[in-house]
Amino acid sequence: MDFDNLTLEQAQRSLGLKWNYYDRDVIPSWIADMDYPVAEPLRDLLYRVAEGSELGYAPFMQQERLGEIFAARMHSRYGWTLDPAECDDMTDIVQAIHIAVAVLCDDDQQVIVHIPSYHPILSACRNMKRDILASPMVKTGQGWQLDTDRLDREIRPRTRLLMLVNPHNPTGRAFRRDELERLAEVVLRHDLWVVSDEIHCDLVYSDAGPHIPFASLSPEIARKTVTFNSATKSHNLGGVRCSLAHYGSAELRKRFDRLPAGIRGGSNAIGHRATRIAWEQCDEWLEYTRQYLQRNRDDLEEYLKTNLPELDHRSNEATFLTWIDCRGLALQEDPAAFFLREARVGCYSGPLFGEQGTGYLRLNFATSRAILREKLDRMAGAVRAL
Numbered sequence: 001m002d003f004d005n006l007t008l009e010q011a012q013r014s015l016g017l018k019w020n021y022y023d024r025d026v027i028p029s030w031i032a033d034m035d036y037p038v039a040e041p042l043r044d045l046l047y048r049v050a051e052g053s054e055l056g057y058a059p060f061m062q063q064e065r066l067g068e069i070f071a072a073r074m075h076s077r078y079g080w081t082l083d084p085a086e087c088d089d090m091t092d093i094v095q096a097i098h099i100a101v102a103v104l105c106d107d108d109q110q111v112i113v114h115i116p117s118y119h120p121i122l123s124a125c126r127n128m129k130r131d132i133l134a135s136p137m138v139k140t141g142q143g144w145q146l147d148t149d150r151l152d153r154e155i156r157p158r159t160r161l162l163m164l165v166n167p168h169n170p171t172g173r174a175f176r177r178d179e180l181e182r183l184a185e186v187v188l189r190h191d192l193w194v195v196s197d198e199i200h201c202d203l204v205y206s207d208a209g210p211h212i213p214f215a216s217l218s219p220e221i222a223r224k225t226v227t228f229n230s231a232t233k234s235h236n237l238g239g240v241r242c243s244l245a246h247y248g249s250a251e252l253r254k255r256f257d258r259l260p261a262g263i264r265g266g267s268n269a270i271g272h273r274a275t276r277i278a279w280e281q282c283d284e285w286l287e288y289t290r291q292y293l294q295r296n297r298d299d300l301e302e303y304l305k306t307n308l309p310e311l312d313h314r315s316n317e318a319t320f321l322t323w324i325d326c327r328g329l330a331l332q333e334d335p336a337a338f339f340l341r342e343a344r345v346g347c348y349s350g351p352l353f354g355e356q357g358t359g360y361l362r363l364n365f366a367t368s369r370a371i372l373r374e375k376l377d378r379m380a381g382a383v384r385a386l
């Protein structure tokens with residue numbers, strides 16, 4: 001296993017969306033897939049599936065097993081004790097977010113979203129016609145912070161649901177216990193429901209961790225929280241469409257059960273097996289990947305400071321998506337459009353993550369060091385040519 005061996009030519013042969021969205025000369029840095037090969041046990045699974053034509057329906061016991069494996073993993077890694085019977089099968093998390101918005105917030109009620117926000121959360125609220133209470137995060141010398149005091153003042157009686165993403169996409173924050181506890185106080189005082197999307201939890205860096213599951217803060221907060229998780233970000237399985245919900249109370253489960261289970265879609269047999277294998281057999285790969293990403297994070301930070309000082313950036317505590325303030329370039333256009341045209345690097349455009357994202361872009365650094373360096377050189381070249 002050596003991700004340094006990955007070349008641009010190999011990456012360009014990928015069949016996935018990431019490498020097939022832009023023209024061939026563009027280095028894609030947008031959607032949250034890593035360019036790395038998956039762990040060996042996951043590749044073996046695919047060989048076994050092919051050999052035995054194992055493409056039939058998933059047995060029910062697979063779903064039960066997933067809850068057990070998740071509970072054991074949360075306990076051993078993050079000290080969170082939960083009952084596997086409180087877990088439920090979901091297809092993908094974006095779908096689960098839509099369902100949560102529908103069942104935890106009436107159509108005359110309001111959803112709190114931290115801004116910048118993982119964009120499908122904003123789309124889910126819009127799609128389901130729920131009003132959004134935007135809670136802007138604040139950029140400080142210590143990194144991006146939640147502004148929970150301001151949120152506390154702005155909550156109204158019709159505010160019902162908080163969407164928390166921890167670790168946070170796109171700022172790369174891994175929230176500390178005191179920040180989460182302050183948020184939990186506000187949740188309890190205003191009697192809110194919480195969706196805690198913890199899909200990036202296994203990618204917290206060694207100088208920031210450990211991850212703190214929101215529902216683990218106290219039994220009171222667990223009762224208000226549905227946690228979504230999956231192996232797909234940390235193990236590079238975006239296409240397998242398999243995730244899991246943990247309901248912190250019977251009331252939460254009851255609300256999700258108001259909608260027919262069919263709306264969640266059926267179980268993805270390969271997705272289930274892949275998730276189990278990822279959670280049970282791939283920790284060595286995960287640790288290597290996390291360390292590799294942490295080095296990429298540091299290289300990126302150093303590069304930006306030295307070669308692109310006009311860009312304002314806070315180093316990631318978690319995950320491989322990073323939020324870059326390009327307003328210092330004083331461009332007359334969206335920086336993502338500028339870098340796509342002039343550097344042939346394809347990033348996500350800031351305003352997708354909320355209006356306050358104007359002048360920002362989100363960059364994905366989960367690639368080989370050489371490809372990351374090539375992206376950054378191209379971006380620096382484009383800026384020097386301004």
Ligand SMILES: Cc1ncc(COP(=O)(O)O)c(C=O)c1O
Nearest residue numbers: 032092093094118165169197199
């Ligand atoms: C915070 C967050 N939640 C959910 C997802 C996607 O989950 P899924 O592919 O299961 O819909 C992503 C993907 O990048 C993400 O960053």
